[in-house]
Amino acid sequence: MANVPTALLGLLEPQPSHGYELKREYDTLFGQDRPLPFGQVYSTLGRLERDGQVVVEGAEPGAGPERKRYAITDAGVRRLEEWLREPEPPHPHLQTVLFVKVMLALLSGRSAAAFLDVQRAAHLQRMRELTAIRKAGPLSRIVLADYELFHLEADLRWIDLTAARLDQLAEEYGR
Amino acid sequence: MSTPILRAAKVTRSFGPTPALRGADLRVDAGEVLAVMGPSGSGKSTLLHCLAGILRPDSGEVWFADQRLDRLSERDRTRLRRREFGFVFQFGQLVPELPAAANVALPLLLAGERRRDAYRSAAGLLDRLGLAGLAARRPGELSGGQAQRVAVARALVARPRVIFADEPTGSLDSLSGEAVLDLLVDAAREQGTTVVVVTHEARVAAYADREVVVRDGVVTSLAATS
Ligand SMILES: Nc1ncnc2c1ncn2[C@@H]1O[C@H](COP(=O)(O)OP(=O)(O)O)[C@@H](O)[C@H]1O
Numbered sequence: 001m002a003n004v005p006t007a008l009l010g011l012l013e014p015q016p017s018h019g020y021e022l023k024r025e026y027d028t029l030f031g032q033d034r035p036l037p038f039g040q041v042y043s044t045l046g047r048l049e050r051d052g053q054v055v056v057e058g059a060e061p062g063a064g065p066e067r068k069r070y071a072i073t074d075a076g077v078r079r080l081e082e083w084l085r086e087p088e089p090p091h092p093h094l095q096t097v098l099f100v101k102v103m104l105a106l107l108s109g110r111s112a113a114a115f116l117d118v119q120r121a122a123h124l125q126r127m128r129e130l131t132a133i134r135k136a137g138p139l140s141r142i143v144l145a146d147y148e149l150f151h152l153e154a155d156l157r158w159i160d161l162t163a164a165r166l167d168q169l170a171e172e173y174g175r
Numbered sequence: 176m177s178t179p180i181l182r183a184a185k186v187t188r189s190f191g192p193t194p195a196l197r198g199a200d201l202r203v204d205a206g207e208v209l210a211v212m213g214p215s216g217s218g219k220s221t222l223l224h225c226l227a228g229i230l231r232p233d234s235g236e237v238w239f240a241d242q243r244l245d246r247l248s249e250r251d252r253t254r255l256r257r258r259e260f261g262f263v264f265q266f267g268q269l270v271p272e273l274p275a276a277a278n279v280a281l282p283l284l285l286a287g288e289r290r291r292d293a294y295r296s297a298a299g300l301l302d303r304l305g306l307a308g309l310a311a312r313r314p315g316e317l318s319g320g321q322a323q324r325v326a327v328a329r330a331l332v333a334r335p336r337v338i339f340a341d342e343p344t345g346s347l348d349s350l351s352g353e354a355v356l357d358l359l360v361d362a363a364r365e366q367g368t369t370v371v372v373v374t375h376e377a378r379v380a381a382y383a384d385r386e387v388v389v390r391d392g393v394v395t396s397l398a399a400t401s
């Protein structure tokens with residue numbers, strides 16, 4: 001999944017953690033049918049370390065990756081924050097990314113409602129563009145635009161339902 | 176900033192113990208097509224009724240251009256509504272005994288126009304909207320979509336400054352709903368009429384220039400993003 005690096009940052013933010021703990025948390029929340037391979041966890045952490053977004057805390061010199069404890073840095077927090085604030089470019093089949101952002105916003109004590117609002121606005125803006133396209137185009141364009149419109153509408157229904165559940169979700173997963 | 180054509184400021188309104196609006200703020204610019212979205216029971220219809228002078232708020236202000244609507248008497252508000260506003264509701268609410276043409280002429284007759292002129296305007300509008308073939312039919316002889324398009328014609332006939340539409344496609348299938356919205360929005364833009372359309376459907380809201388969301392009796396506008 002494209003959001004593995006930011007997801008790991010989100011899981012690391014509350015407290016430093018080892019790779020295997022991160023994997024377990026990730027799989028419980030986001031990896032139901034596709035657990036994260038250990039190899040990907042460590043390669044991702046390695047890249048985040050290289051980019052200064054995580055640091056290794058208190059590992060014995062020469063210890064293998066499974067002994068390292070990772071902590072998020074200020075640069076990591078900034079990257080996470082930007083990602084959580086930014087609406088995803090609206091296109092059909094976004095569900096997983098939107099879900100991950102909502103969960104990570106809740107887990108990190110940020111506003112999932114604010115994220116859902118900017119995402120709703122982005123979706124509606126795209127739907128307006130498609131509605132304008134429908135007015136002019138040949139029937140084939142209209143039918144294609146309809147396909148996208150119906151899928152974005154489905155996303156919006158999910159956004160609305162999730163917004164209505166935020167209090168409940170925050171109680172269970174928030175901090 | 177120019178004077179908005181409609182404005183609500185800190186509007187509250189309850190029905191018995193149920194608060195429907197708890198401090199709703201809204202500005203609508205002239206010529207704008209605005210969608211009012213939000214979950215069922217959030218206060219959308221109550222807001223529309225307050226803006227249109229159908230309901231009087233418990234507190235707060237409602238302005239139409241430079242007139243304070245909530246201060247007008249019932250009679251003055253009715254007069255203003257007939258002159259300046261058009262309405263489309265979820266179930267057309269056409270008069271069942273009257274043919275479509277007479278239904279469309281009704282707002283003009285109520286405004287005191289002569290019968291012949293009112294019918295001529297109605298026929299002309301039905302024609303322009305591609306509904307001439309329906310003029311002689313009574314509502315019972317129209318499909319839901321056709322009835323709703325006649326209701327749009329009725330809302331437009333007196334060239335109102337604002338059209339208020341409450342879930343205008345709520346009882347229609349998608350294709351008939353599109354036809355109603357195309358008709359309403361195109362005609363309104365052509366005449367420079369402001370439209371406030373209440374809907375819980377994003378596809379309907381996508382016809383508007385802008386949307387606001389009502390939640391628990393308060394208006395939230397979605398910040399436009401990059
Ligand atoms: N005439 C009425 N009598 C009693 N309660 C009402 C009346 N109209 C609306 N309400 C209540 O006020 C709240 C807002 O209703 P409404 O404005 O119709 O919401 P929406 O149009 O968003 O579905 C709801 O709780 C509704 O039950």
Ligand SMILES: [Mg+2]
Pocket residue numbers: 219220221341
């Ligand atoms: Mg309503």
